Amino acid sequence: MVCGDSHTSTHGAFGALAFGIGTSEVEHVLATQTLPQARPKTMAVTINGALPEGVTAKDVVLALIAKVGTGGGQGYVVEYRGDTIENLSMEGRMTICNMSIEWGAKAGLVAPDDTTFAYLKGRPHAPEGEDWDAAVAYWRTLFTDPDAVFDAEVTIDAATLTPFVTWGTNPGQGVPLGAAVPSPEDFADPVDRAAAERALAYMDLTAGTAMRDIRVDTVFLGSCTNGRIEDLRLAASVLKGHTIADGVRMLVVPGSARVRLQAESEGLDKVFLEFGAEWRAAGCSMCLGMNPDQLAPGERSASTSNRNFEGRQGKGGRTHLVSPPVAAATAIRGTLSSPSDL
Amino acid sequence: MDKFSTHTGIGVPLRRSNVDTDQIIPAVYLKRVTRTGFEDGLFAAWRSDETFVLNQPAYAAGSILVAGPDFGTGSSREHAVWALQNYGFRVVIGPRFGDIFRGNSGKAGLVIAGVGQDVVEKLWDLLEAAPGSELTVDLVAKTITAGADVFEFSIDDYTRHRLLEGLDDIGLTLQHADLITQFEATRPSWLPRTLPAKTAG
Numbered sequence: 001m002v003c004g005d006s007h008t009s010t011h012g013a014f015g016a017l018a019f020g021i022g023t024s025e026v027e028h029v030l031a032t033q034t035l036p037q038a039r040p041k042t043m044a045v046t047i048n049g050a051l052p053e054g055v056t057a058k059d060v061v062l063a064l065i066a067k068v069g070t071g072g073g074q075g076y077v078v079e080y081r082g083d084t085i086e087n088l089s090m091e092g093r094m095t096i097c098n099m100s101i102e103w104g105a106k107a108g109l110v111a112p113d114d115t116t117f118a119y120l121k122g123r124p125h126a127p128e129g130e131d132w133d134a135a136v137a138y139w140r141t142l143f144t145d146p147d148a149v150f151d152a153e154v155t156i157d158a159a160t161l162t163p164f165v166t167w168g169t170n171p172g173q174g175v176p177l178g179a180a181v182p183s184p185e186d187f188a189d190p191v192d193r194a195a196a197e198r199a200l201a202y203m204d205l206t207a208g209t210a211m212r213d214i215r216v217d218t219v220f221l222g223s224c225t226n227g228r229i230e231d232l233r234l235a236a237s238v239l240k241g242h243t244i245a246d247g248v249r250m251l252v253v254p255g256s257a258r259v260r261l262q263a264e265s266e267g268l269d270k271v272f273l274e275f276g277a278e279w280r281a282a283g284c285s286m287c288l289g290m291n292p293d294q295l296a297p298g299e300r301s302a303s304t305s306n307r308n309f310e311g312r313q314g315k316g317g318r319t320h321l322v323s324p325p326v327a328a329a330t331a332i333r334g335t336l337s338s339p340s341d342l
Numbered sequence: 343m344d345k346f347s348t349h350t351g352i353g354v355p356l357r358r359s360n361v362d363t364d365q366i367i368p369a370v371y372l373k374r375v376t377r378t379g380f381e382d383g384l385f386a387a388w389r390s391d392e393t394f395v396l397n398q399p400a401y402a403a404g405s406i407l408v409a410g411p412d413f414g415t416g417s418s419r420e421h422a423v424w425a426l427q428n429y430g431f432r433v434v435i436g437p438r439f440g441d442i443f444r445g446n447s448g449k450a451g452l453v454i455a456g457v458g459q460d461v462v463e464k465l466w467d468l469l470e471a472a473p474g475s476e477l478t479v480d481l482v483a484k485t486i487t488a489g490a491d492v493f494e495f496s497i498d499d500y501t502r503h504r505l506l507e508g509l510d511d512i513g514l515t516l517q518h519a520d521l522i523t524q525f526e527a528t529r530p531s532w533l534p535r536t537l538p539a540k541t542a543g
Contacts, residue, residue: 023420024449024511032515034522131532138530 007224012097012109015142019107040106041151043076047084049158054338057092058323061099062164066174073105080110084158090119091230098225099306102171111143163338166308166321168199183207202310203318211336218301219250219331223287226304227255231324232263236271238328238339244276245334252277253285289314302330343451345508346481349432351405353477355466362416367425380425400473408465409436414443423450433479448501455495
């Protein structure tokens with residue numbers, strides 16, 4: 001699957017080889033039904049172990065990017081595997097595959113399994129009847145051979161993970177929520193050190209400040225990374241019964257019209273509105289500030305989106321990438337927080 | 343894509359180096375969903391300057407740009423090539439080009455002719471001494487003719503072949519149209535398919 005948007009990689013959650021392409025490549029596909037490609041290198045990202053309480057797929061991928069760097073996946077198609085991945089919902093797998101591009105990978109995918117098939121069955125445009133059976137029989141063949149050799153491998157122990165947040169201006173500049181803002185001297189590589197210096201200046205942060213002491217102006221819950229029904233349910237379950245912190249605004253933007261309708265049928269919109277958040281129509285909203293949903297210069301956000309680049313959410317805006325439960329807890333306390341702080 | 347063998351047209355001396363793709367066409371002009379109409383954004387920052395070369399009547403109908411070193415560096419936007427083509431340029435002559443821009447140009451049919459800085463200086467002098475002079479670019483012989491002078495230019499063999507044959511990426515792929523059709527015929531019934539367009543009413 002190819003599409004003119006870099007986050008097309010989200011569809012890798014379904015076992016699809018899915019990646020973003022440029023303008024002329026889109027034209028090429030429409031004219032020929034094909035796209036010539038060089039064979040990419042392969043990488044396995046193996047994640048095993050049970051995720052600790054309060055740790056989500058978003059934390060997994062932020063921790064992964066902090067480990068391998070924003071260029072760590074360049075030239076690779078990545079398979080996410082291991083029992084942590086197998087135990088994730090489709091929404092969680094989509095979150096991880098979505099951010100493949102954020103560490104440079106061409107595409108990221110997860111082998112389809114019963115979780116995948118249960119998610120797809122009965123959905124609009126899914127095959128039906130005999131076509132469904134034929135499709136599932138084929139999909140069951142889409143797994144990596146046990147003796148397969150990858151060009152590169154990364155392993156992560158899920159049990160060591162905690163809620164993860166970014167402090168800098170690229171998605172690889174992240175630390176556990178319980179940690180402090182790093183110092184440029186912490187980085188041995190001179191390029192990384194210079195990048196950290198620039199990022200701290202832009203983010204107006206001082207090395208050594210506890211991440212939990214960082215106060216935000218805006219909380220954004222949404223985007224193609226974390227705008228799914230599971231994300232909204234999780235955030236609503238944290239917010240319920242609380243009131244938004246003084247001086248904080250929260251935008252809740254479902255990832256699609258279907259998610260919005262589903263959320264409203266479950267009454268989640270009322271939870272968000274009673275909390276003091278804004279309940280919006282589906283779309284990209286503050287993820288990239290294409291519409292008036294922007295940070296003012298110097299404003300700081302906790303955002304469930306995928307990119308914390310300079311100016312991404314508005315000129316001079318400062319973005320901390322977070323998971324949906326961290327976004328919700330941050331909206332309650334006004335400082336970067338997890339539900340365990342409540 | 344049209345075949346290119348030789349082209350004769352007015353040469354335009356652009357006495358600047360490091361003209362990146364943002365200067366060729368700023369991002370604010372990239373809002374169209376077509377590949378046409380980008381000529382308005384070409385060199386937008388300089389077009390309001392009366393002395394800018396394209397604002398001089400003798401050069402306004404130019405189709406061969408003679409650029410300084412490192413033309414087309416920066417952002418990968420294909421619109422930089424389209425803006426030059428939309429304006430009417432068929433060839434850019436220069437000593438050094440941005441890699442992505444050069445690649446995008448070859449694919450879109452804009453000839454990038456590599457010459458030494460000394461040749462660029464001679465062409466600039468000639469075109470400025472006699473504004474509106476024509477140059478002839480011969481892709482078969484890989485030469486530029488300017489009055490009595492003939493200069494050789496460089497272009498990689500594969501790109502030259504494609505330009506001579508008028509083969510863009512789509513044209514190259516469509517040489518395998520039979521194989522694509524055969525493959526599509528084996529498509530299982532459970533895969534998504536394109537539905538016929540709904541008619542009005």
